[in-house]
Amino acid sequence: MTILESIQTDSAYPIPAKVVREFAEKQGLNVDAEITNTVRESGAFKAALAEAYEWLADAPNVSQGGVSYNLNDIQRHYYRAKSESLRLELGTSKRRYGLKGRLL
Numbered sequence: 001m002t003i004l005e006s007i008q009t010d011s012a013y014p015i016p017a018k019v020v021r022e023f024a025e026k027q028g029l030n031v032d033a034e035i036t037n038t039v040r041e042s043g044a045f046k047a048a049l050a051e052a053y054e055w056l057a058d059a060p061n062v063s064q065g066g067v068s069y070n071l072n073d074i075q076r077h078y079y080r081a082k083s084e085s086l087r088l089e090l091g092t093s094k095r096r097y098g099l100k101g102r103l104l
Contacts, residue, residue, distance in 0.1 A: 003039060004031035007052050011079075013059060013069050015052060023051035046086045053083035 001009075007020045017031075024031045027044035039045050057079040061070040071079075087093040 001035050002032055003029055003035050003045065003048075006035040006040075007049060010049065010052065011056055013056055013071060014062075014064060015055065015059075019055060020048075020052060023048040023055075026051075043090055046090055047092065050083045050086035050090070050092075053079045053086070057083065 003024055004017060004020050007024065008015050008017070021031050024045075027048045029039075029044050029048060033039070056071065057076045059071060061068070063069070084093060
């Protein structure tokens with residue numbers, strides 16, 4: 001199995017290959033390389049996977065080849081949480097903590 005296939009099969013929703021390729025190559029990964037445990041544990045792979053999860057959280061509901069792919073709010077929340085969990089692990093979280101505005 002390649003890195004591309006590994007990321008695509010992490011969800012039943014059909015993530016386009018060009019989308020996965022963009023996320024992976026941004027992290028310096030060759031999507032055609034074989035997936036290994038070392039690659040799965042790498043920060044680059046986890047960062048690409050976090051991007052894919054975030055993409056899934058905002059993916060449109062589609063019909064393709066007579067099959068419908070629909071993500072409900074619970075699934076979208078799950079993918080956002082998975083993305084954030086990986087980003088927290090990598091130290092690249094988008095979460096901001098603290099007080100804002102008049103409460104400073």
